[in-house]
Amino acid sequence: MTMAVVLDVSFQTRRGQLIHGVLKLYDRRFGSSLRNILTNKPAPYTQENEAAFETFVGRGMMPEFIHYLKQKSETETLPIAARQFLEEPDRTKGLAKFEATLWHDCIEYFECETKAYNRLADLQGKLVPRMLAHVSLSPTKLATSIAPEAAPYFDVRGILLERIDGYCLGDVELGPLPQDLRTLQQVIQSAADAAHEINKRGIIMNDCAPRNVVVDGKSNTPRIVDLAQCYFREELVEQWYKDGWQEDEDWDPDVEYWEQAENNPAAIGLVMVTRIQKRTGVKLDIRYPDYKEIIAGIRRRKAEVAAAEGKGAPQKSS
Template sequence: MASCSRFEDYQVGQVLALTVLPGQSETGLASTIHARIRELLMPRTLSCCTVVDLASETWPGTIDKPDEPIFLKLYDRRFSEQLRYQFGIDPWTKDFESAYIQAVRTGKARQFLHDLKTISNFQEDTEELWDDGQNETFLAEQADKLYNNETNAYDALGDIQGELVPRLVARVSLALSAPDVNNNGANVTNNEDLLPVKGVLLQFIPGFSLGEVQDLAPKSAWQTIVDQAVAAVQAAGDRGILNRDVRPDSFLVQRTGDSTNSENYKVVMIDFGLSRLRGADESDRNWAKAKLRKDEKGAVGLVMKKRLSSQGFELRYENSDRYMEYAGGDDEDE
């Protein structure tokens, strides 16, 4: 049976031992879940996505184990290609990991994070001088923020999970407690909470992205499908979510019946790693201005209208003026 090693990439057939973290999760889950990777999903953007099968002991308190696979999203700095590219950090290597383990073991990683959070302009003034351990620590912090954004969003979307967004099964972490190769095989014990990779288990929804609709759905269904995507964006906004990463690939389209029937397509919104919740003290005006600047609905409706027009299809979509009265018609910062 394949096991998890910090010095290997994920592979089909590998079994990951996942710890269930506190928070919203399915009733009756075991504290440790064993997930066998069925499929690796590419490309990797901000997270590593796989389709997994969960062992039967995952649901010790239930009568029947669900037969369907589960979607596993891990915010793993090591293999997050977009995250590393975004910050100009080279692809992960074993040497980078050794430097990170050493930084964690000695407490330098925790001191670095303290400085990052408390010293004004610390990143701008010092990042060109960061060593490999500091780079990996920085990426681990960024990955943790993405995880928090995602889980906060799913909490806010609880009443539409399984409908307009996938169902959140559990928050999980993958322990990275392999021996420190530069420490004579001694296990990392100091500050070990910095090592695990966090992620989420989500309902697996087979389908295709909204960006592929012109190739995989009949023209008669295009309007209905895009309308559902726009409605999902609206529903997320109604629950106090602003998503900075709305695009056609942020939606899955599932065929639920005869492909020629426009009603047999269901759309769900995914990817909330770059979202935020409305602040507790955020005024109506500031919230409206933020929503207008991002124009999440337009990132779906307008983009798909232009894309489908090249196929000779006139999509019905109009910009919403919902937030204009609160923003005073001005989308500039105060």
């Protein structure tokens, strides 16, 4: 089950160097989990769907519809799922809105993952793959038949990443395990540590799991992939204030961030430990950040700042 199309590509630089990469495309037409309407049941992409979408775009209905989706996402607890529109009485209009919502989702995934990789620039090539380029593909079929202002709705965005030759951490349990589990324990520990490093840079991964960890076959070092579904610290804080969380006098946005982020390392480490223990009876020892100390440190520093500011305040005369 995939959200995006992933292609193994090769290209030559201007200097003649051959580069192998992975092209990840955010294409509404593909991606089984992206088009899910029921559990593990994707809605097929058909000519009828495309015709409905083209008509919808051609009539200039996309800007207003995208504005509607954004408004809903700001006011509703859960975002609108594309499959909801398949229940509309007007089948053609429902198909058009289904495809339009998927297009909007793809753009948001692209922008989210691009922002995440930019923020993780110092970790690229170490804990996450290197991002080599942004990509935008235009369909040749529609190139001469659509208005210029409608063209972006048919473009496919993507990112070109370095290729990691190795294996998926989530697939380790499916094959023969090494007799010495210490190497595997080190890989799992490094992956959990990588998740924490990402958290330290203001990113919480909404889809953090062993399946999103690729291990380099030569160095045995993990890389976390699939950053299309992330929460960014500043956006979370902004939303928390909009929701009035600050009305609780004991509430602290920095503490709240770390209370939510602590699930990421365990989503990799704890899951893998459980799986390996079921197969071997051996419980691997994975260590996690001391979140109590992180939070205590935040409160301690803020108390020190408040005390210093209090000392510097002008004294009231009696």
